[in-house]
Amino acid sequence: MSIFALLPELWLLGLVCALFAASISDRRQSVMSWLPLAAGLGVVAAAVSLGARGEYLYATYKLDALSQFFKLVIAFGFAVVAGIASGNKDDKDLTPDYFMLLALSAWGLMLLSSCVELITLYLALELSSYSLYALIPLRGQDRRAAEAGIKYILFGAAVTALALFGLSYIIAAKHTTYIAALAASSWSFADAPLAVLGLTLFLAGFFYKLALFPFHFWCPDVYQGAKNETAAYVATIPKLGAVVVLVRLSAFVAPHLEVTTTLAILGAISMTAGNLAALVQRDLKRLLGFSSVAHAGYVMLGLAAGSAAGMSAAAFYSLAYILMNLAAFYVVCAIAKNGENPSLDDLDGLYKRAPALAMILAIAAFSLVGLPPTAGFAGKLFLLSAAWDQGYHWLVIVAVLNTAISIYYYLSMVRHAYTGESEAPALAQPRGYLIFGGVLAALVLLLGILPAPLYDLAAQAAVQLHP
């Protein structure tokens, strides 16, 4: 058990310290020159540690296939967000503290993926959330950002209080907080009503992070109010933390128990509400906010299925989701030169003004819909087959109908970009930034064509939890 098993966390912690040092130093030098590269090295560190296994701190912190997979994905997401932010070198808000808070939040999420005990889980959750609470209002002097921040904090505080309340019920009923021990006991309402109630309330805390109905109300307002780069982060990485915890916790509920049925119903309503609300949106970030509510519903398909296939599908879909969402937010950040909120009309004529960005947007949009050969299609395929195999036929039908509804607003983005006409001048982007976006789009396609290696990783992780 060497220190290298903890390499991803240690590297990110090192990054946090470096950013802290940069933030208190007198030189107001931009960290954007070295941060994307360092974050990229963090991805390599996480890839190297994929095989690390071990238990630390009285078996509350465990390295297994699931945690290492999610650490890799979190490191990747953080690196991409750092890359997206580095395209906006003139922005005064992108100070070293900004990145330090981002890195701290990502670090908290990495810790979260390895926690196998409920109280440690809660602590890691709070660590990642607090950094975000401080981050959301950072947007020049914009009052809307402050409003978004308040909503996020208060809503989050209320729901996490509920979660803590649920945690207390679980401790009272089961006398243990270790997930492994909890998995061995019965979770039907008849056998352990208090524990089931407690678990549902505890899960509410993570539904809030995932933006699942009915804990999603903060999502569109916060995305719209926060800075574009912050929204890119909040839209993607925290959801990974939520998914990994939900995977761990759902691993010990069997299909068609009350808890699982709740998950399925919430998923169905979330998909529908998210898609329907997104249909009328004009602001791009708000649209993507509602779309993430819908995608949270899709992920529930895998979690409600409760089998190893369902868990791996959920893990894979979360990876695919952050990839395509980051590609979409990349375009959003690229076209908003002064940090303003872009709307659908701002996309007009993009195919002429910036053809590369239009192509990346198109690929991201097709992937979010779930058209082959993109990553979104592969992910949805795995989710739908896992849910169908476990007998959730109605849920699958709802998901397919929702996919059809979602085509409208995703493709209206593409429609504005390719058929809209605009007099605006061409958008010049630095070549390296365009290449970065191109690589993201290529990864979306690649994951759709060759999902096997990463899906196998996710399946390995799921099988360990759910043999």
Add this chain to the structure above:
Amino acid sequence: MAGLDQIAGIHFLHPSIGFLALALVMAFLSNERYMTWRWLLLAPPVLAIFSVMSLTFGPDGPRELATLHYLGQTLSLGRVDALSLVFANVFAIQALIGFIYALHVADRGQHMAACLYIAGGFGCVFAGDYITLFIFWELMSIGSVFLIWLRRTQAATAAGFRYFLFHIFGGLFVLAGLLLRHADLGTFAFTAVSPEAARYYDYIILIGFLVNAACVPLHAWLPDAYPEATVTGAVFMSAFTTKTAVYVLARGYAGFEVLAIGGLVMCLYGVFYATIENNARRILSYHIVSQVGYMVCGIGIGTAMTLDGACAHAYAHILYKGLLFMGAGCLLYSAGTAKLTELGGLASRLPLVMICYMVGAVSISGMPLFNGFVSKTMTITGAAEAHRTWLALGMELAAVGTFLSVGIKLPYFAFWSKPTSTVELKPIPWNMYAGMIISSLLCLGIGIFPQTLYGLLPFPTDYVPYTPWHVLQACLILGFTGLGFYLMRKIIPPHASRNLDFDMLYRLIGRGFVKLVSVPAAAIDNIWTDVYEKVGLKALIEAGFGTSIFDVKVIDGVLDGSARGVREVGGAGVARSQTGRLQDYLAAAVSIGLAIFAAVWFLG
């Protein structure tokens, strides 16, 4: 690296990866800044040499080092044993030399083509199953055809098309054969075929391989296309396509009698044509056919010694043929032409080029102290030891012809003949000399220390090239061939012409096929178009009107109406629930959440 292991099962650095990565990176680099980034070109060959060396000094015996799961098949990308390593070894070295020679070319298209081509060559050599082999085989075709097309002359474009068509044709044979083989045997594994047990699909694959090996009568693409390739591209092409074919023949078809005979025919055919050719690079191309004939013949005979001889010959051939093409390429670059009728007496103006060329020339002729001697004599002795006397004699005859045309005729009419050519010579960049000098040193070094080459061969051998008899025999052959040239020096000078070869036959067949198909097909097409216009089209348009009315009124009506309904009623209604007020959100969250939980618990 544990993580990488689990993702891709890769335990070694496949040499192709470096070249493919470089090709990808070059897509983002520009020709304007070529002088800065051109040193990147040397990185993949160096990595490849490193990788192959570490494998050579690694554990013995055949091993499977890299597999990839794709579409339900397990592709074997890293089948490593002595046979594949000896080819990979020389491929890596020649790749480095070739890129050094090409450093002055500020055209990233050519370098990307070369990278893809070399990656294909390495992939074929390490392929353990037919599918992988086929994928890399086609990659090689694509890379090499661009090396021809990027010369950007009209002759090159036309020759490139013929080359590409022919290679795709050969590739289709390989594909058909491997699919039929799979249907019969159930496996794609690339293993040796025993001559007695060969089925029809093995022969189909063999034909495909023989296209790349330039076996007569499937050889005409080589002297047609190689002289039209770019100056630096021809150096790469002389090494990889034909030697990969030699490798696959050695792997799969050792001991096939048809190869022994075909190889001998190739030896002599190539040499005969070279003797009457005028274009220096075409002479060298015919010589590729001839030298590969030695290798194919050795593989056909199939004893350990002849197989060793074929591998040794392939190794030496890549080095000295590359050197010869580099020399002829320097002539082409500097004087603007490769035609012997337009060159002459250039020795005093290009002495270094002449010396390097002569090193290659004496190597190919088998002069003692150079690498041709240690490889060619092994093959011929092996043939004689296997009691194939006529084959051995035929190969000696071809050796006479080789020295005659490549060793004496080409350099004589390029460098020494009168009248001295007064053509203006462009100065040759230093890197072209560097490539030639490295090659010359290797040819000389392997000639003096043959054990460096013999140690790499797949079968252990105790053949000693430097016996008094072998040396004397070689000197006799070379010396008296030279005398023959001197006596025939009035008859041998080249004339400017194009010699008829099998490619004319292919073109005739192609043209005939087109006429055969087009004349009757055109007639039928005319009649059909009439019927279609007068009858079919009208009816179709009438039917179209009807369906379009149905579509607009009925279907669109329902669809648009429902979409509008969903959007306005459903969408706006749900979106309006997002009031913007935090207290509304919290209240809604808690109450809806509780309602759902209650419903599930008490109704579920």
Add this chain to the structure above:
Amino acid sequence: MREPQLLGSWLEAARARADAWKKALFAVLGALVILNLFITPHHPHFVGEGLPGFWAVFSLGAAIAMVYVLKKIVYPMLARPEEDNGRP
């Protein structure tokens, strides 16, 4: 890169003395034939290889025959104008 002038002029001078080089060639060839009287293969692979001078005669004869047959007989049959690509 410029070719070395010294080497170039030496080769020019050598070419002027072509006769002397010819005489040297004949001398070497004679020496090789004499050597062949003493050095012969241990196990000749076919009848005749053991005869001294076999390979000399073989190569000389083959070279002359090849050039004559190919250039005088085969070449006129195959030669076509350079721009010919087989179109009638």
